[in-house]
Amino acid sequence: xxxxxxxxxxxxxxFTVADVGGVEIxxxxxxxxxxxxxxxxxxxxxxxxxxxxxxxxxxxxxAELSYEMVANMLRDGAGKEGMRFFPFVFSxxxxxxxxxxxxxxxxFFTVTSHIIVTFALAILVIGTVVIYGVMHHGTHFLGLFxxxxxxxxxLPLVSxxxxxxxxxxxxxxxxxxxxxxxxxxxxxxxxxxxxxxxxALGALGIGGAILPLAMVVxxxxxxxxxxxxxxxxxxxxxxxxxxxxxxxxx
Amino acid sequence: MAAPDDGTGGDGKGEEAALSERLRQLDARLGQKRSExxxxxxGRSARGGxxxxxxxVRVSSEFAAGVLVGAALGWVVDYWAxxxxxxxxxxxxxxFAAGVLNVLRALGKVxxxxxxxxxxxxxxxxxxxxAGRG
Numbered sequence: 001x002x003x004x005x006x007x008x009x010x011x012x013x014x015f016t017v018a019d020v021g022g023v024e025i026x027x028x029x030x031x032x033x034x035x036x037x038x039x040x041x042x043x044x045x046x047x048x049x050x051x052x053x054x055x056x057x058x059x060x061x062x063a064e065l066s067y068e069m070v071a072n073m074l075r076d077g078a079g080k081e082g083m084r085f086f087p088f089v090f091s092x093x094x095x096x097x098x099x100x101x102x103x104x105x106x107x108f109f110t111v112t113s114h115i116i117v118t119f120a121l122a123i124l125v126i127g128t129v130v131i132y133g134v135m136h137h138g139t140h141f142l143g144l145f146x147x148x149x150x151x152x153x154x155l156p157l158v159s160x161x162x163x164x165x166x167x168x169x170x171x172x173x174x175x176x177x178x179x180x181x182x183x184x185x186x187x188x189x190x191x192x193x194x195x196x197x198x199x200a201l202g203a204l205g206i207g208g209a210i211l212p213l214a215m216v217v218x219x220x221x222x223x224x225x226x227x228x229x230x231x232x233x234x235x236x237x238x239x240x241x242x243x244x245x246x247x248x249x250x
Numbered sequence: 251m252a253a254p255d256d257g258t259g260g261d262g263k264g265e266e267a268a269l270s271e272r273l274r275q276l277d278a279r280l281g282q283k284r285s286e287x288x289x290x291x292x293g294r295s296a297r298g299g300x301x302x303x304x305x306x307v308r309v310s311s312e313f314a315a316g317v318l319v320g321a322a323l324g325w326v327v328d329y330w331a332x333x334x335x336x337x338x339x340x341x342x343x344x345x346f347a348a349g350v351l352n353v354l355r356a357l358g359k360v361x362x363x364x365x366x367x368x369x370x371x372x373x374x375x376x377x378x379x380x381a382g383r384g
Contacts, residue, residue: 076284080276157344164320164341164348165355172315172352176308233308 005189009113009182030117033109037102041094066094070235077239078246085242088128092121093235096177100227103181104220112230113181115174122174125238133245144248173237180230184223191216288358312352320345 013026048059056064070090074082096112103110111117133141145162146155194212198205324341328334354360 076280076287079280160344161347161351164323164345165316165351167323168312168315168319168345168348168352171319172311175315176311179311180307 005186005193008185008189009110011114029109030111030114033099033102033111034117037095037098037111040102041091041098044098045094066090073236074239074242077236078243081246082239082242085128089235089238089242092125092238093231096121096234097228097231100181100231101224103185104223104227110181110185112177113185115178118174118178119170121177121234122170125173125241126170129241129245132242133248136245137248141245141248144244169237169241173234177230177234180226184219184226188216188219188223191219309353309356312356313349316347316349316352317342317345320348 012029014028014032016024016026018025045063048063051057051060053060070093071086074086074089078085099111102108103113145159145166147158147162150158191212195209195216198209198212320341321338324338327337327341331337351360
């Protein structure tokens, strides 16, 4: 059924890549759109910076703007040393942003509406934090879980809470992005479905269909905002978590 | 990663002290700037409805994640240690506490672990000295 609001999230197998131990590894529409996202980001940055004019063109300006934004975000969030993670954060931001915006194109698949994708990104962030923190600070990194000035008697309790709080970060990071994209696209589809089914009711229905149509227009604008906002939030939280790896609490 | 730092720092103690002094000043200035920006952002989010919605989604997911992780950990502990239902009960409660902590941190009411670094500490000083002073 064309009006099924969940149908847009279905993973379809395009072709089989390999067969590992009875488990089929397929190239799906999700994988295709991930490749398209990466390709679009690369093409955008390559072609917009190809001119390298002193007075930037519009495209170059857009590329420079995105660079400046992520760089400022990283400097504010993680200090000057945080800039060594700039390629990582910039790639994440651009990937999430382009994947979200790709989802806004009709008939396109929204990569970030699947929790496995966002969770993989979140694990990548937290994995980087843990590995870099342990490599750089050793056991000192565990100071993150021992707040200063806490009496020894309640320290185990506080540490346990801090550990759970730390472990909940990848969950909240991934669930936030996934839930926003999923809910937004379902809402959009449901309201668009109202337009069609009301319009089928005759003259009165067509009059009534104006209301959901206006709603869809508003929601589309909102979704563009959410697409950008979620990529921004994802990047800014990545900066905050990387800050923990760079300067764990002493 | 630590080896190259030691190599450059070994040239002169005075140079290192000057560098750490500069880093400290930068840190203080950055902290000031950051808190100003956070205050401005908070003011803006209180006004704009759209920003408020973003905040609501963020805060609720922070809270839910804390509870979920607590419950999952408790279930796993019970599964491995055979202590049903105690692990789930205790870790679920701790998860609630962690969720509340996450929310307060997201709102800036409680200092996050990253801002707890004392102003006097350079970012990458040796761990031994800190333990003595702590």
